Amino acid sequence: MVLTDRNMNRLNLPVFRMENKKMKGKYKMKKLLTAIFIGGSMMATAAEAKTLVAYFTLTGNTEKAAKTIAEETEADLYKIELVTPYPAEYKAQTELAKKELAEGTLPPIKPWPENIGEYDVVFVGSPVWWGTMSTPVRTFLASGVLKGKTVIPFVTHGGGGADDSFTDTAKLCEGCHVITDGWSNYSSITMGIGRWAKKSLEKTTK
Ligand SMILES: Cc1cc2nc3c(=O)[nH]c(=O)nc-3n(C[C@H](O)[C@H](O)[C@H](O)COP(=O)(O)O)c2cc1C
Numbered sequence: 625m626v627l628t629d630r631n632m633n634r635l636n637l638p639v640f641r642m643e644n645k646k647m648k649g650k651y652k653m654k655k656l657l658t659a660i661f662i663g664g665s666m667m668a669t670a671a672e673a674k675t676l677v678a679y680f681t682l683t684g685n686t687e688k689a690a691k692t693i694a695e696e697t698e699a700d701l702y703k704i705e706l707v708t709p710y711p712a713e714y715k716a717q718t719e720l721a722k723k724e725l726a727e728g729t730l731p732p733i734k735p736w737p738e739n740i741g742e743y744d745v746v747f748v749g750s751p752v753w754w755g756t757m758s759t760p761v762r763t764f765l766a767s768g769v770l771k772g773k774t775v776i777p778f779v780t781h782g783g784g785g786a787d788d789s790f791t792d793t794a795k796l797c798e799g800c801h802v803i804t805d806g807w808s809n810y811s812s813i814t815m816g817i818g819r820w821a822k823k824s825l826e827k828t829t830k
Contacts, residue, residue: 673774673828674742675699679749680760682710682717685780685812690749693778696818697825699747700737704760707732721753730763745774745828747821748793752779752808755787762796771799774828777806778817803827 677699679690687703694701708731710717724731748770750761757765757779765775777793779786786808794802807820 673744673825675745675747675825676702676737676740676743677747677749678702678704678736678764679747680704680751680758680764681749682751682758686749686751686778688812689778689780689807689809689814689817690747692814692817693747693749693821697747697821700743702737702740704736704764705734706760707734718754721759724759725754725756729759730766731759733760733763736764736769740769743773745776745825746770747776747778747824749778749780750789752781752784752787752789755784755789756792757789757796762792765793765796765800766798768798770797773800775800775802776821776824776828777802777804779806779808780812781808781810783810801828 675697677690677694677697679686679702681687681690681703690701690703693699711720723729748757748761748765750757753759756762757777764770775793775797777790779789781787786806789808790802790804790806793806794800794804803824805824807817807824809815809817
């Protein structure tokens with residue numbers, strides 16, 4: 625918000641006039657009070673950051689984690705979906721993913737929510753694929769739509785851990801503030817995820 629005489633007057637703030645000072649003194653004090661008022665309301669906005677949980681899943685593990693985060697933080701949910709779905713068979717999935725990652729292919733995904741610009745913080749969830757974020761999530765991260773937002777990654781895996789998932793998130797998401805202290809766990813285990821999500825949100829408002 626730009627401070628102008630017009631919008632300052634609308635705020636109807638009290639005015640303190642300094643002894644022996646003319647209009648200049650009145651104007652300065654009014655501007656100072658307005659800045660304090662607006663600063664205070666901006667801090668309140670940061671504490672109530674609008675939050676989205678975006679995720680991709682093939683077999684439901686990451687979806688379970690995403691839903692738990694959304695519940696615990698009262699965030700909205702967005703399921704990332706491919707335009708052309710992955711094959712149903714595991715071996716075919718792993719081969720296709722390996723090829724896409726090796727070639728740097730970003731498979732097209734269906735449109736994200738129209739109001740995505742309103743979100744300040746986006747949790748981004750993925751299964752670990754070949755030691756990194758799955759290709760549909762890579763498409764989302766590299767799209768540029770998260771520019772200027774805080775991005776908090778989380779992953780589920782089959783025993784190999786998060787590996788390069790969080791550092792790759794930071795590389796792919798240009799202009800995003802990525803919190804690389806992400807959450808990861810094996811398969812559908814979501815133990816501690818709510819506490820971690822709330823703590824991560826607190827970090828974004830400090
Ligand atoms: C294409 C593909 C690649 C995978 N690569 C890894 C891997 O590198 N490390 C690992 O621990 N698990 C790997 N997994 C297992 C998944 O990360 C794990 O099962 C995950 O929880 C699945 O999440 P989802 O149910 O949300 O799809 C892979 C699975 C698939 C389908």
